[in-house]
Amino acid sequence: MEITKDLTIPKLFCERARTYGKDKVAMREKEFGIWKPITWHDYLENVKFLALGLISLGLKDGDKVAMIGDNRPEGLWAEIATLCARGTGVWLFQDCLMDEVKYIIEHSDTRFLFGEGQEEVDKAISIFDECPRLEKIIWDDPKGMRSYDEDYLISLKDVQGLGRELDKKEPGLFEEIINKGHGDEVALLFYTSGTTALPKGALLSHHNMLTMGRNLMAVDPSYDTDDFVSFLPFAWIGEQMMAISCGIQVGFTVNFPEEPETAQENIREIGPHVMFAPPRMYEQMTRTVQVKYLDASYLKRKCYKLASKIGYHVADMEFQKKAVPWYWRFLHWLAFIGMQKKLKDHLGLSRVRNAYTGGAAMGPDHFRFFHALGVNLKQIYGQTEIAGISVVHQTGDIKFDTVGVPLPETEVKITEDGEIISKSPSVFLGYYKNPEATEETLRDGWLYSGDKGFIDEDGHLVVFDRSKDVMTLRDGRPFSPQYLETRLKFSPYLRDAWTIGDKRDYVTAVTCIDYSVVGKWADEKKLTYTSYPELSQKPEVCALVEKQIRQANKDLPEVARVKKFVNLYKEFDPDDDELTRTRKLRRAFVETRYQGIVDALYSDKDVVHIDTTITYEDGRKSHIKTDLHIKAVSDS
Numbered sequence: 179m180e181i182t183k184d185l186t187i188p189k190l191f192c193e194r195a196r197t198y199g200k201d202k203v204a205m206r207e208k209e210f211g212i213w214k215p216i217t218w219h220d221y222l223e224n225v226k227f228l229a230l231g232l233i234s235l236g237l238k239d240g241d242k243v244a245m246i247g248d249n250r251p252e253g254l255w256a257e258i259a260t261l262c263a264r265g266t267g268v269w270l271f272q273d274c275l276m277d278e279v280k281y282i283i284e285h286s287d288t289r290f291l292f293g294e295g296q297e298e299v300d301k302a303i304s305i306f307d308e309c310p311r312l313e314k315i316i317w318d319d320p321k322g323m324r325s326y327d328e329d330y331l332i333s334l335k336d337v338q339g340l341g342r343e344l345d346k347k348e349p350g351l352f353e354e355i356i357n358k359g360h361g362d363e364v365a366l367l368f369y370t371s372g373t374t375a376l377p378k379g380a381l382l383s384h385h386n387m388l389t390m391g392r393n394l395m396a397v398d399p400s401y402d403t404d405d406f407v408s409f410l411p412f413a414w415i416g417e418q419m420m421a422i423s424c425g426i427q428v429g430f431t432v433n434f435p436e437e438p439e440t441a442q443e444n445i446r447e448i449g450p451h452v453m454f455a456p457p458r459m460y461e462q463m464t465r466t467v468q469v470k471y472l473d474a475s476y477l478k479r480k481c482y483k484l485a486s487k488i489g490y491h492v493a494d495m496e497f498q499k500k501a502v503p504w505y506w507r508f509l510h511w512l513a514f515i516g517m518q519k520k521l522k523d524h525l526g527l528s529r530v531r532n533a534y535t536g537g538a539a540m541g542p543d544h545f546r547f548f549h550a551l552g553v554n555l556k557q558i559y560g561q562t563e564i565a566g567i568s569v570v571h572q573t574g575d576i577k578f579d580t581v582g583v584p585l586p587e588t589e590v591k592i593t594e595d596g597e598i599i600s601k602s603p604s605v606f607l608g609y610y611k612n613p614e615a616t617e618e619t620l621r622d623g624w625l626y627s628g629d630k631g632f633i634d635e636d637g638h639l640v641v642f643d644r645s646k647d648v649m650t651l652r653d654g655r656p657f658s659p660q661y662l663e664t665r666l667k668f669s670p671y672l673r674d675a676w677t678i679g680d681k682r683d684y685v686t687a688v689t690c691i692d693y694s695v696v697g698k699w700a701d702e703k704k705l706t707y708t709s710y711p712e713l714s715q716k717p718e719v720c721a722l723v724e725k726q727i728r729q730a731n732k733d734l735p736e737v738a739r740v741k742k743f744v745n746l747y748k749e750f751d752p753d754d755d756e757l758t759r760t761r762k763l764r765r766a767f768v769e770t771r772y773q774g775i776v777d778a779l780y781s782d783k784d785v786v787h788i789d790t791t792i793t794y795e796d797g798r799k800s801h802i803k804t805d806l807h808i809k810a811v812s813d814s
Contacts, residue, residue: 580636
């Protein structure tokens with residue numbers, strides 16, 4: 179479709195809503211076990227009165243409106259209503275701690291905050307006095323809200339009531355305001371994950387968002403008969419990309435899970451046609467299959483192994499663009515009927531036409547696993563500053579060690595220093611209140627990514643790693659720690675891994691076991707334990723982890739192999755600032771925080787004493803004292 183400079187998200191939204199009206203379902207939400215449909219007509223009505231309600235409360239052009247809560251129709255209504263009222267939407271991650279909420283609300287100059295229910299309202303009330311520009315907190319879930327009487331609190335229904343009154347007084351106001359919009363105006367303010375410092379606010383225009391959606395759809399068309407499940411935070415550009423940039427252009431149905439915890443089950447019920455998730459989600463799916471395999475009977479394990487062997491062989495032939503002989507196609511069909519069909523259905527991938535992953539590196543092991551299952555998984559590359567995507571794999575041209583080729587209207591180059599730079603109509607407007615960072619990132623229309631990479635002989639982009647994260651091994655060759663970490667995380671027993679070795683004599687790793695999987699394994703071995711720290715340091719568990727590391731070390735050059743490791747006493751956690759909200763490792767922070775462990779790994783010690791405090795999501799702190807055992811990894 180043609181996207182002119184005049185086109186805005188609200189204009190396109192109204193056009194779609196009027197075209198489909200009451201005849202098509204725009205979104206569904208699962209409530210009390212039942213999928214509740216919402217038509218495009220209802221979607222428009224809710225957005226219209228909410229937008230007019232915001233104007234009644236005093237919203238002016240360019241004012242910031244923040245949203246926090248789980249994925250739900252009301253969250254999307256609030257965002258689209260903000261854009262229709264000529265405001266700027268700002269999403270926060272639902273598990274943000276108080277300090278993060280305060281920083282973003284204050285830095286973005288937010289005037290109105292939509293909070294889903296009591297938990298989000300409590301966070302907003304606690305920071306209200308410290309954010310002088312914040313005027314109103316709007317809630318939509320009444321559970322637990324009866325005793326709140328602050329005058330700055332108002333329900334979403336009451337805001338819509340104000341909108342209905344304004345609509346009676348000025349019937350053409352909604353259309354008039356929408357028609358004022360222009361594609362170059364700011365639509366959304368996204369706070370980047372902040373792997374090195376405080377999050378920066380990236381300003382994206384309507385044109386940025388819509389051109390990215392159009393260019394992705396040109397490569398992989400979606401249809402208005404498709405289903406999409408929205409379960410990842412709206413504060414992440416990847417979710418906005420699908421639900422807004424593509425969803426409104428195509429008109430597919432957006433489905434919301436009952437709870438974040440039921441997302442996997444709800445995905446299975448819907449059977450989406452398009453899926454986008456960070457590697458963590460696919461890693462978890464892989465782990466689910468691996469754990470079920472460990473629990474299966476002998477016969478089932480043999481069937482799975484045989485079907486997998488066939489799947490991997492066919493996938494490898496397709497990766498190499500070789501013709502698949504008829505007998506392998508027949509065997510693949512048998513594997514599909516016997517095992518893959520049920521497994522894909524169990525994971526909710528039975529109808530997926532295109533599955534995408536991005537936001538962090540995905541290991542080749544995970545990538546091959548899904549292709550062996552017959553899932554058309556594609557790597558994408560991009561960042562918030564280019565509205566999510568600049569590079570994607572194309573069907574029939576997938577290489578698991580690359581991220582694909584540039585989207586239409588997108589140019590990608592490599593600088594002399596090896597940095598990836600890109601140019602497209604989706605490149606952002608700049609950082610909010612940070613001209614220095616804007617100047618550094620945007621030069622002559624080119625977006626400087628801070629990632630190192632190269633373009634291979636087929637025109638595919640290979641992303642090596644963040645420039646600051648690339649390790650130099652003892653023989654002088656560069657190495658990506660993410661590559662080794664993703665290999666380690668292919669083990670069902672390891673939840674996370676952090677590899678160290680930059681300009682050092684050898685490579686070491688700090689690993690985090692998967693408590694539920696290793697716990698089950700320990701129960702079968704009749705091992706007693708009472709907590710994560712105790713289980714992680716059991717000699718048998720250390721031996722199990724060593725075996726996983728030896729597996730990951732295979733095929734690696736000797737200098738890149740992990741020589742020593744330690745099991746951490748807990749998992750890495752965003753609440754402890756060790757991971758970003760999109761669950762990327764904050765390397766500089768963990769290196770400082772665990773300096774004692776790093777020093778011990780590069781000394782003769784075999785034990786390191788830990789005396790520290792960990793923070794829970796609700797703000798509670800816990801004091802931990804324990805000894806961690808450092809283990810050498812044998813070569814055989």
